[in-house]
Amino acid sequence: MTQSSKPKSKLRAAILGASGYTGAELIRLLQRHPHVEIVLITADRKAGQPIEAVFPHLGGEGLPDLIAISDIEWAGLELDVVFCALPHATSQRIIKGILHETGHGFIDEMIIEQTEDYANAIHGSVKVIDLSADFRLRDADTYEQWYGGKHDALSLQKEAVYGLSEHYREDIKKARLVACPGCYPTAALLALIPLMSEKAIKKDGTIIDAKSGVTGAGRSLKESNLFTEVSEAMHPYGIASHRHAPEIEQELSRAYGDDLLVTFTPHLIPMNRGELETIYVNLEDGKTADDLRDILKKQYQNEKFVTVLDEKIVPATRNVRGSNNTQIAVFEDRVPGRAIIIAVIDNLVKGSSGQAIQNMNLMFGYEETLGLEQMALFP
C-alpha cells in the first residue's frame, strides 16, 4: 500500500454494485470525502448508463458511467480500495478474484482472467470493504446453514475482519478485507457488546425487537416493497429466522465468552431510513440500569459516532437520519432484574455505507470522521 507514515492524498475507489441504495449512499458520501476519487462504478443490469439515469440525485458530479463487472479493464485502474455492495454469494466470488485467490474454476473465466490481469497490475495492494453478508460469519458451517450454500472463499472468510468500527478498530487498521456488519447487528452490538463483555447482563434471555425503514429491504422489485403495500402499514418478518440473528450471536458469544442465543424479530416500518432496536435484557445480580448506562458511557466517551444518552432521554430515529451517529439509552424496567435498551441508527449510514467509509478511514490512516461529519437531516 501507498500510505506509510502519511496517508495518500487521494484514494482511487471502486464501487461494485452501485445501482442499489447502499451503492448510492457510498457515492453520496465518498464524493464529498476529501481524500477519495471514485474511478469505477458498476451495475450489471444498468451497464452503459450514466449514474444520473439510475439515481438522478447523483448527477452533475462528473462520475464515470456504470459498467458491468465483466467489462472492467482492471489494468491501469490502479485501485486503492474496492467497496463491494453486491448480493451475497456473488460478493465472495468477486472478492476472491480481486484479492487474487483465483485459479479454482469457480469464477467465470472472463472474470478470472480480468482479475488476474488486475491482480498483476495492482501488485496485490488493493483493500476490499465488503457490504454483503459473505464475510461476516467466521464459521463455515454457520454460513452454509444460514445462506444456503458452501462458502467459496474459506481462507478469506478466516482472514476478513468484522467491521464494527468501534470494537475492531485495531484489526481494521491492518486489514485488507473488512466485512461490514449488517444494519441490525450494528445497532444491537454497539449496545450489547460492552455489557456482555463486562457480564453486567445475563447471558440468556436477551430479546431484540427491531424496527427498520424500508431502505433496509433494498431497491429490488418485490410486491411487498411497493408504496401501496408499505404505507400506512407495518408487519414483522423473518420471525425467529432472520440471518442477522447468527451474526449477532457470533459477536455476543465472543464478547461474553460463551455461546449464547438471542431472540430477534425485525419489523418493517413505513419510513425510508432509520432503525430502532428495543432490547430487553436480564440484569446480572446486583446490577442496575444505571450500571449499564455507566458502562456504555465509559465505553463510548471518546467515540464520535456513538452517543449514550442521559437518564430518561429517549432516542429517536429522526435524530440520526442521514448521519453516521448512533444513539443509545438505558431504561429501568418495572419488572425487577430487567432493563430496556434503545438504540437507533440510520440503516444506510452507520448501518451500512457510513460505517464502510469509517472503516476505510481506519484502513488508510485518515481521521476516522472524514466524510462523515454530516449532521442529521431533520425534519
Added chain:
Amino acid sequence: MTQSSKPKSKLRAAILGASGYTGAELIRLLQRHPHVEIVLITADRKAGQPIEAVFPHLGGEGLPDLIAISDIEWAGLELDVVFCALPHATSQRIIKGILHETGHGFIDEMIIEQTEDYANAIHGSVKVIDLSADFRLRDADTYEQWYGGKHDALSLQKEAVYGLSEHYREDIKKARLVACPGCYPTAALLALIPLMSEKAIKKDGTIIDAKSGVTGAGRSLKESNLFTEVSEAMHPYGIASHRHAPEIEQELSRAYGDDLLVTFTPHLIPMNRGELETIYVNLEDGKTADDLRDILKKQYQNEKFVTVLDEKIVPATRNVRGSNNTQIAVFEDRVPGRAIIIAVIDNLVKGSSGQAIQNMNLMFGYEETLGLEQMALFP
C-alpha cells in the same frame, strides 16, 4: 330498559366528546348502524359548531350540532345509551351524574342539576359505555397511583364491567356501565388471556413490545404529534411507565390466578391507524408454540372479530385497517422454551370505538356484528 324479548328498533344515542378521533369513529360507525339514532353530540371547545366544521368527512348526514355538556337539556332526550369519549377524570364525574350517583358536591352544580333532571327524565334506564380509562382499573389505589388522583366514583368503579367483548360477554350483556379497554390492552389481552388461563405460558417474563399509529395519541395539539416530527421517524415512549401496563397486568393476573407483572414498551410509528404487538412469552414446561396456537384457535373459533392465523402466516396492520378485526399468530422462537405472538388491530376500531359498539350490541341484545361488518380498507 326497553329490550326484553326483542331489542328496540332504534336506540337513542349520545356521544360525549365527539371532536376527538374516537368520537369521530363512533359517529362513522353508529351512523350506519341499523338500530341507532345519534341524537346528541358534545364537544365543549367546539360547542355551537356543526360536525362538518370539525370533521368535514362527517358532513351531510343530518347530525345535530355540537353542544357543550353543560348546555345539554336532558329532559326529553330519552337517551338509551351514552358513549363517553371524554378525558379521564372528567369521565367519572360526568358518568356519575348520568347514572344518578349525584349529590356529593363533586360535580359542577349545573351538571348535577342537569343530570338529575335527566336522571329523573330517563327513569334510570340509560346505559353508559365509557371509552376513557376511568373505569378500567378495579382497584382504587392502583387508579390513584397511575392516574394521579383519587377516584370520584368508587361504587361505579366496582360496578363497571371491563369491556373486552370476547372475554366478558355475559357480564357486558347485563351491565349498565361498561369500561372499554385501552387499545394496547385489547390486543395484548386477546392474545394472552387464554394462554394465561390455561397456564400454557409461564407467569413471568412476558414482554409486550407495542407499536402504534399516531391516532392513538389523539387529536391534541402537541409538538410531538406534528406531521414533521412524526413522519419518516419513530421512537418509543412511556418506557416502563405507560398506564396501559397496570391494566394489562390486572387482567392477566386475573386470568392466571396470581399477581404478575409485564414488561411493556409502546412505540410511535408514522402511520395513522394500526397497532401491532410483538409479545415474547416463556412456555410452560412441555408446551410448544403449536400448543399456544391450538389454544387460541379453539378459544376464538366462533368469534367473528378474532382470527388466529395458521402457522407461518404473518399478521399485518393493513389487514385490519378500518375494521373491527384482530389477527393473532404464534411463532416458535429459536431460543428453546419461548414463543413469539403477534397481534394486530386497528386502534380506533377494535381498540376503541368499534369494540364500544360491539359492547353496545351485547348490552342491547343485537347481533354482535351489527354496524361492524366493514372489511378492511387496503391499500
Added chain:
Amino acid sequence: MTQSSKPKSKLRAAILGASGYTGAELIRLLQRHPHVEIVLITADRKAGQPIEAVFPHLGGEGLPDLIAISDIEWAGLELDVVFCALPHATSQRIIKGILHETGHGFIDEMIIEQTEDYANAIHGSVKVIDLSADFRLRDADTYEQWYGGKHDALSLQKEAVYGLSEHYREDIKKARLVACPGCYPTAALLALIPLMSEKAIKKDGTIIDAKSGVTGAGRSLKESNLFTEVSEAMHPYGIASHRHAPEIEQELSRAYGDDLLVTFTPHLIPMNRGELETIYVNLEDGKTADDLRDILKKQYQNEKFVTVLDEKIVPATRNVRGSNNTQIAVFEDRVPGRAIIIAVIDNLVKGSSGQAIQNMNLMFGYEETLGLEQMALFP
C-alpha cells in the same frame, strides 16, 4: 335479463382481474352489497390461490379461489354481471368473447370456445362493466393513436355507454356494456361538464393540474412505485401526454358542442388513495365564480355522491377517503376573468370500483347508493 318490474334478489357476479387494487376494491364493496353474490374471481398469474393469499384483508369471506380466465367453465355459472378489471387491449378481447361477438380469429381459440359455450349458456343476458380504458373512447382513430393498436371490437366500442353515472344515468340503465371512466376524467368531468354545457366558461384555456395517490398506478412491479422511491417525494408524469387527456376532451367537447383541448398534468403524491384536481378556467364574459358554483349546486342538488361546497370551504382528499363521494368547490381568482375549481375523489372508489358498482345498481334497477353508503375513513 331477469329484472323486470322488480330487481333480482341476488346477482351472480364475476370479477375478472381480481389481483389488482381495483379488483380488491370491487370485492370489498360487492361482498357487502345486499344483492350481489361473487361467484367467480380470476387472476391469471395467481391462479389456484385463495384470495387471502393475494389480499389477506379479504380472507374469511368464503370467496371462491382465483382461477385463470382460460380455465373458467362458463356453463353453469349463470352470471348476471361481469366486472372486467383487466389491462386495456386484453379487456376488449375478453369482453367481445363474453358478449358473443366472437368468431373472427382474434381471440385465443380456447377462450372463444369457452366464451361461446358461455354465451350459449347465458342466453346473451349478461351485462359487462369494464374498468379498463378499452371502451371509453368512442372514436376508433383516437383509440389507436393513444393506445397504440387497432381496436378489436369496434361495434362494441360504439355500443358501450360511458359510465359517468351522474351524466349518463339513463343510458347506463339500458346498457349491456358500460365503460367506467378513468379516475382523472371522473373528477374533471363532474366539475366541468355542467359548466361547459351551459357555456359558463370559455371553450379554451382549461388547465387541469391533477394529483393522485399511488394506488392510481396499480399494483405492478415498477421501481418507480417502490415505497423508497415514492415516500417523502413527488413528481409529475405523463406531462402533456397522459391517456386521460383525450378522454376528458371527448366528453367536454360533447358537453360544449365543439371540439376543444385541455392542458392536463398528473402528479404522483406519497399517499395511497385520493385524487385532487385543481382546475383553472376562463370565465365566459359576464360570468363569475359564484355563477359557476350556482350551476354546479343546481346540477348536483339531488346527487348523493357529489357535494358542491359553499364558498370558501376547501375540499380535501381525506374527506372522501374510502367513500364514493366527490367534493367540488369553486374559488374566484385574483386574476380577472378566471376561476379555480377544486375536485376531490377517492381514485379507487368514485374514480374506479365504486362508480362501477354505482353503474351496476343503475343497470339492474337497484337503489343507486346500495353498497356504497360507507362514510369516509378519517384519519
Added chain:
Amino acid sequence: MTQSSKPKSKLRAAILGASGYTGAELIRLLQRHPHVEIVLITADRKAGQPIEAVFPHLGGEGLPDLIAISDIEWAGLELDVVFCALPHATSQRIIKGILHETGHGFIDEMIIEQTEDYANAIHGSVKVIDLSADFRLRDADTYEQWYGGKHDALSLQKEAVYGLSEHYREDIKKARLVACPGCYPTAALLALIPLMSEKAIKKDGTIIDAKSGVTGAGRSLKESNLFTEVSEAMHPYGIASHRHAPEIEQELSRAYGDDLLVTFTPHLIPMNRGELETIYVNLEDGKTADDLRDILKKQYQNEKFVTVLDEKIVPATRNVRGSNNTQIAVFEDRVPGRAIIIAVIDNLVKGSSGQAIQNMNLMFGYEETLGLEQMALFP
C-alpha cells in the same frame, strides 16, 4: 466590514429564532461551514434551554444555549452576521434596532437600549440576512395590504436587497440587509424571470400550481399540521390569497417591465421537505418550448445550484432533498401556444436557509457554494 481584499476566516454569526425549522436548518448548515462560528442562538419561548432539548439532532456540537432576544448582551458579541428567522412584523422591529435605526418608540425600551448598546459596540458593521417576509416587498402599500399592518422600517424596506442569489448577486454582495425570498417565489422566479426578461412568454395568463411538504408550514401547533390530519391526505390552501403571490408578481413585473398578475395555488402534500411548482405559461408568438429551455439553459449554465434538465427529463423533489439545488424542466403542451415548466427545490434549503447562506457567502466574499455542497439525501 472586515472583508476587504480577503474574507474573514471566521464570521461570528447569530441566529434569531432558532427553535423553528428554518432556524434548525441554519444551524445544521452553518455549523459545518468552514468560516462561520455560531455565537448566539435565540428562542424566546425556549429561552434557557440547550439546543438539544429543542432539536435533539443538533446536540453535541458545543452550541450556546438558547436565550431570549431581550436578554442578549450585545456588547462583546462582535457579530458579523445576523440571521433573522423571526415571524414577520417582529423581524422588522428587531432588525431596525440591530441596524441602528432606533429611537422612534416603536421598539420595546429594553430592546432599543440593548440594540443601541450593541450598535455602538459593533460600529455599524453587522450585516443582516432576514428570512421573514418583512423586507421582500418593496412597496409600503402592498406590504400593508397583504400583511395587515403598516411597515415600521420604511427606509430599511427601501434599502433591503431581494435575496434571490442568482438574480441579485451583485446587489447582494454590497448589501447590509438581504431579504431572502419566500420558498414558493424562489422556485417560481428562478423558472420565470429569464423568460419574462426576454419576453419569451406572454405577460398574462401564467398559472403557478405549487405543492409543498409540511415543513413549509413551520413548527407551530395547529391542528391542520398534525400527522393524523396531513398523512394520507392533501388539500390546497390560500387559494388566490396567498402572500407569496404579490412577491412573485413584484419580481416578474420588474423582469417583464410592466405590471402583471399571476394565478397562484399552493397545496399541502404529506411529506416533510420538498416543493414542486407546475407552471403553465403562454408562449410569445413564434416561441417554442425549446426556446424557453434554451433561454434557461443559457441563463443558468454557470450556476452551481440551478440545473435546467434536458428535454423529457422530469424533475422530482427527491432529487434535491436536503440540498441547495434547483431542477427546472420545460415541456411542450399539446395545446398550441403553451408550455409547462416544472421546478423543484427543497423548501428548507434553497427555499430558505440554504439560500440565506448562499447570500451570506456573497455578502462576505466567500466562494458561493461554501457550506452548501451536500448532495441530495435519497431515499
